[in-house]
Amino acid sequence: MSAGIGKIEVALFAVGFAMSALVLLALLxxxxxxxxxxxxxxxxxxxxxxxxxxxxxxxxxLGPLVQEHRVWxxxxxxxxxxxxxxxxxxTADEISHMTDVRNVFDGAKLLIPAGMFVxxxxxxxxxxxxxxxxxxxxxxxxxASGVGVAAVGIIxxxxxxxxxxxxxxxxxxxxxxxxxxxxSNLVRLxxxxxxxxITFRIGLSFIAVAAAVAVAASVGLRRSLH
Amino acid sequence: MxxxxxxxxxxxxxxxxxxxxxxxxxxxxxxxxxxAEAAIAQIATEKPDVVxxxxxxxxxxxxxxxxxxxxxxxxxxxxxxxxVPQKPLDAKAEAAIDxxxxxxxxxxxxxxxxxxxxxxRPQNGLMIAVYSPKGGTGKTTLAVNLAVVLRRQGxxxxxxxxxxxxxxxxxxxxxxxxxxxxxxxxxAGAMKMSLTEVLWEGPxxxxxxxxxxxxxxxxxxxxxxxxxxxxxxxxxxDYVIVDTPSRLTxxxxxxxxxxxxILMVVTYMNATVAxxxxxxDTFEALGYKGRKPILLVVNQSDTPGGMSKQAVExxxxxxIIAEIPTDWKTVSDSLNKQQPFVLGAPQAPVSRAVEALxxxxxxxxxx
Numbered sequence: 001m002s003a004g005i006g007k008i009e010v011a012l013f014a015v016g017f018a019m020s021a022l023v024l025l026a027l028l029x030x031x032x033x034x035x036x037x038x039x040x041x042x043x044x045x046x047x048x049x050x051x052x053x054x055x056x057x058x059x060x061x062l063g064p065l066v067q068e069h070r071v072w073x074x075x076x077x078x079x080x081x082x083x084x085x086x087x088x089x090x091t092a093d094e095i096s097h098m099t100d101v102r103n104v105f106d107g108a109k110l111l112i113p114a115g116m117f118v119x120x121x122x123x124x125x126x127x128x129x130x131x132x133x134x135x136x137x138x139x140x141x142x143x144a145s146g147v148g149v150a151a152v153g154i155i156x157x158x159x160x161x162x163x164x165x166x167x168x169x170x171x172x173x174x175x176x177x178x179x180x181x182x183x184s185n186l187v188r189l190x191x192x193x194x195x196x197x198i199t200f201r202i203g204l205s206f207i208a209v210a211a212a213v214a215v216a217a218s219v220g221l222r223r224s225l226h
Numbered sequence: 227m228x229x230x231x232x233x234x235x236x237x238x239x240x241x242x243x244x245x246x247x248x249x250x251x252x253x254x255x256x257x258x259x260x261x262a263e264a265a266i267a268q269i270a271t272e273k274p275d276v277v278x279x280x281x282x283x284x285x286x287x288x289x290x291x292x293x294x295x296x297x298x299x300x301x302x303x304x305x306x307x308x309x310v311p312q313k314p315l316d317a318k319a320e321a322a323i324d325x326x327x328x329x330x331x332x333x334x335x336x337x338x339x340x341x342x343x344x345x346x347r348p349q350n351g352l353m354i355a356v357y358s359p360k361g362g363t364g365k366t367t368l369a370v371n372l373a374v375v376l377r378r379q380g381x382x383x384x385x386x387x388x389x390x391x392x393x394x395x396x397x398x399x400x401x402x403x404x405x406x407x408x409x410x411x412x413x414a415g416a417m418k419m420s421l422t423e424v425l426w427e428g429p430x431x432x433x434x435x436x437x438x439x440x441x442x443x444x445x446x447x448x449x450x451x452x453x454x455x456x457x458x459x460x461x462x463x464d465y466v467i468v469d470t471p472s473r474l475t476x477x478x479x480x481x482x483x484x485x486x487x488i489l490m491v492v493t494y495m496n497a498t499v500a501x502x503x504x505x506x507d508t509f510e511a512l513g514y515k516g517r518k519p520i521l522l523v524v525n526q527s528d529t530p531g532g533m534s535k536q537a538v539e540x541x542x543x544x545x546i547i548a549e550i551p552t553d554w555k556t557v558s559d560s561l562n563k564q565q566p567f568v569l570g571a572p573q574a575p576v577s578r579a580v581e582a583l584x585x586x587x588x589x590x591x592x593x
Contacts, residue, residue: 036238049330063242064330067310070236070282084312 005129005136009122013141016118018149019111021209025202026108030077034201035069035194036062042193049185053088068189076102078109094186097176104171131224139217146210153203164195228275228342229256233265233292234308235283242329243278243308249333252342262287262295270299275431276340276380278327281309293322301569302431304380306339324378341380341464350460354587355388355485357470357478359501363491364525366394367557367567368550368580369469372489374430374566375584381464384425386435386456388468388481391444393437395469399428400564407436409443413451421458430569433463449480456484474508482509487587488520492542494532499541506542519590520544523583526552548583551575 028034039045045062060068068089074080076098083102086095119141126137156163168177181187230253234240240258247253256274259265262285269277277296283289293305306325309315315326325339356369366389373385387395390408395401406424411417425433435455438444459466468485471478482488490505492498502522509520522542524535527549539546553567553576560567568577 032236032238036236058330060330061242063236063239064310066236066238067280067282067329068312071310071312074282085314086312087314088311090312 005126005133005140009126009137010140010144013119013122013137014144014148016115016122017141017210017213018145018206019115020113020119021115021145021206022149022202023108023111023115025205025209026198027077027105029198029201029205030073032066032070032073034198035073036066038194038197038201039065041197044191044193047188047191049089049188050183051088052091065189072098072189076105078102078106089185091184093176094179094184097172097179097186100172100174100176132221135217135221135224139214139221142210142214142217146207146214149203149206149210153199153207156199156203160192160196160199227254228252228340229254229272230276230278230340231256231265231269231272231274232258233260233262233277233279233283233289234258235260235280235285239280239308239329246331246333246336250337250340250342253340261285262292266292266295266299269296269303273300273429273431274303276304276306278306278308281307281313281315290320290322293320297322297569297572300431301374301429302377304341304378324380339380350457351382351384351463351465352487352587353456353460353466353468353485354487354489355468355470355481356489356491357472357482357505358491358498359472359474359505360498361472363493363498364550364557365472365491366398366469367561368489368491368523368525369467370395370398371566371568371577371580372584372587373432373465373467375568375581376465376467376588377431378568379584379588381588382433382462383431383465383467384433384435384459384463386459386466386468387437388452388477389471390437390447390452390477391441391471393469395434396436396439398561398564399430399434399566401426401428401434401436403439405436407438407443408452408455409438409446411451411455413448417451417454417458421455430566433459435459444477447477449476452477452480453484456481474505479512482514483512486518488514488518489523490520490544491523491525492538493526494524494529494534494538496533499533499538502542506544522546524549526550528552547586548579550579550583 039062047060047065049058049060051058071084075083083095083099084090086092122137123134126134179187230247232240232243232255234243244255244258247255256272257268259268279289279292281289289307293307296303296305304324305322306327307315307323308327308329310329317323317326327336327339356365358365370385373383377383385395387393405426410424412420425435427433456466456468468481470481490502492502506520522544524546528551535546553574556567556571556574556576560570563570567574568580571577
């Protein structure tokens with residue numbers, strides 16, 4: 001990079017940008033509306049749950065599924081203090097796993113201010129040099145983060161199962177994330193289409209945001225040069 | 227038809243519940259609101275029979291606070307909270323709600339919480355004569371509050387003031403003085419046509435048929451008309467509660483003859499028990515024994531110095547199904563404000579006791 005903006009500066013800015021934006025987008029896409037859209041897109045507007053109290057099956061339409069998801073998403077993103085009650089639909093192991101997911105989210109939420117802090121420091125340094133340097137940093141960081149997320153997205157698309165497993169092994173090293181699809185309602189609530197859908201949405205919206213930031217920075221850069 | 231308003235912020239869930247409600251013949255969906263303020267405004271104006279609130283509703287006001295505000299705005303509206311198994315709710319523990327519907331839930335569960343369907347209303351409604359052979363036992367107060375509680379449980383309820391001279395029901399509720407009464411009903415066949423025009427419906431949602439305002443008008447009423455009115459009310463209501471005169475006059479006997487069940491209000495005082503014994507003897511002479519249940523309710527049950535429960539049951543040879551504790555302040559406040567205490571002070575022990583009585587009656591009817 002020219003005008004005093006080194007690759008390390010750009011890389012640090014890109015990491016800060018990715019940290020903040022990815023977590024924010026993950027929170028955004030965790031909502032009930034997104035779940036309903038993904039279910040519709042996958043043609044999965046109903047499924048069967050096992051009733052652990054009676055041993056029978058219960059047909060779950062889209063409405064009840066969305067409500068189930070809302071309870072879980074509210075809990076894991078910190079909107080509710082207490083974990084949902086086990087019993088009819090979920091086992092203690094499933095509740096325990098979702099408590100771990102909440103802990104991961106609690107940690108991830110710290111990345112938002114941390115990423116913003118990293119970006120602010122880099123921006124301040126670049127701005128001290130010149131407005132041109134600052135815009136180049138923003139443009140370079142946005143492009144780099146967008147390319148990086150796109151690369152990870154392509155890998156995930158080619159080998160989603162391996163990527164999904166790797167993700168869980170990194171974030172849940174205790175290994176309590178494997179459930180039997182034949183009996184687990186959590187797996188039925190969140191089948192492959194959900195993970196593929198949310199990964200695709202987060203990735204695509206991040207690339208869109210990064211592109212928008214890069215374009216805005218280019219416009220600012222052009223004005224500064226003139 | 228029962229009008230149901232749904233408060234739900236997720237379109238997919240609203241659609242699901244609406245499709246379930248659409249299968250109920252006795253239900254009409256009055257609307258779906260996604261925001262608390264708009265919902266409460268509609269409820270205050272339209273006073274729907276039932277409101278269903280999503281317990282996961284997101285917004286500035288919590289679902290339970292919405293329920294409390296609805297209870298104030300429309301006390302007669304049945305409030306059902308919709309939840310999911312992992313967020314269990316207990317309707318008995320929450321004064322602001324009447325029932326809980328847990329998704330995904332089936333049609334039977336929904337019909338039960340709505341208070342509709344074959345299970346909820348087998349044939350004609352149950353006619354309950356609230357009777358006491360002694361004045362001052364709280365018979366009228368109990369009849370009014372029992373009617374309101376049953377209405378809150380989703381039942382359609384008519385309250386008839388059977389005390390045709392100096393009836394007190396009109397003073398226990400905020401009923402306008404010009405409200406029409408029994409004396410405005412035509413006799414015989416024409417009565418059915420005019421019945422709905424004479425019934426008064428207040429915020430509690432109970433349909434009230436008043437006794438005449440003027441004592442001399444009692445002469446215009448015949449015993450046969452009283453029984454006919456009760457039967458007609460039973461055709462269109464789940465419960466007909468009749469405040470019955472203490473003296474066994476023609477009008478009192480008309481009520482008691484027609485009723486399916488006599489709820490006898492007693493206290494643990496000797497005079498009340500002695501008069502009740504005489505009344506029960508008369509009922510036996512009239513052939514009520516084995517034909518209609520007579521159930522005892524003890525009012526002011528914690529008044530010291532009275533007879534014991536066992537002694538009263540032994541003396542009257544009938545079981546006591548409920549004991550209502552003394553609460554002079556709550557009851558006198560309620561009478562002075564003309565607001566049933568089950569609405570004004572739903573958490574008071576006296577209100578809880580009336581609720582338990584209503585629950586017992588509903589359970590007994592199902593059996």
